[in-house]
Amino acid sequence: GYALLEERMADGVPVKPGAVELVDWAREAGLPVAVATSTRRARAEHHLERVGLLHRLDALVTRDDVVEAKPAPEPYLTAAARLGVAPGLALACEDSA
Numbered sequence: 457g458y459a460l461l462e463e464r465m466a467d468g469v470p471v472k473p474g475a476v477e478l479v480d481w482a483r484e485a486g487l488p489v490a491v492a493t494s495t496r497r498a499r500a501e502h503h504l505e506r507v508g509l510l511h512r513l514d515a516l517v518t519r520d521d522v523v524e525a526k527p528a529p530e531p532y533l534t535a536a537a538r539l540g541v542a543p544g545l546a547l548a549c550e551d552s553a
Contacts (some may be wrong), residue, residue, distance in 0.1 A: 468502045472551050479512050488539040490515035490530035492548075497521070515539050 482489050490513060491501050497518040504510035515538035522530045536543045 458515060461504045467519060469506045470510075475551070476507070476509065476512075478549070483512060488514040488541060490535035490539050492517040492526065492535040494519050494525040494531070 467520045471478070479489050491500070491504065495518060495542045500516065500518045501510060504516070515535055517531050517535045517538065518523050522534055532546070532548055533543055536546045
């Protein structure tokens, strides 16, 4: 549960290798960037801020923003809408196993 997650993140929030660089590359290329997560907003903002990603995003869609969480398509569709991008023109990168 959350206690184990908090223990694992005591030394910092884990970030997939290359994630920050990918976001920076997309931004430099003029591509809008969003995160769609099943995490609640306060926790997501806290973690994204800790790893230096929050200010790099054009949109953040959290569990608090949707009725159906991932793997339902609603978070992804909401993120695309907030970016003003047609879903068929968006690319989603997943960090889960």
